[in-house]
Amino acid sequence: MKARVTVMLKSGVLDPQGKAIGQALNRLGFSGVADVRQGKIIEIEFAETDQTQARSQLAEMCEKLLANTVIENYAIEIKSS
């Protein structure tokens, strides 16, 4: 089964990396850019074939390793098996 985990900083948490990208885009002439936020994508291929099992396993992975839940939100998206 293939899954995609998206980890983004919670809204309200300062995102200096996103801000830097926004400023760089402005300098390159993209003047309409207002706000930029950067996050991570983690694509995982794993053995589990049951959807619900997979989802709970992925949530555990996020809580334990992939996301810092104090400042980050995560979203789990399961693709085809």
Added chain:
Amino acid sequence: MKARVTVMLKSGVLDPQGKAIGQALNRLGFSGVADVRQGKIIEIEFAETDQTQARSQLAEMCEKLLANTVIENYAIEIKSS
């Protein structure tokens, strides 16, 4: 308009960060994890309201700054305006 750009290493390009995550997950007891790849998400909010204009602008941003097209693929996803 809000857009989401996803930047992933091309398949075949070595991804040490993804490999490290995979090994860490294995050590944490998630034994079924086969392959992990890590990428970036960039969420951009900008003034452009025309879909096609926005898409071509985003493609230009990716080519110029957001992605290293030698080793990375990008995908553009436009959300609601």
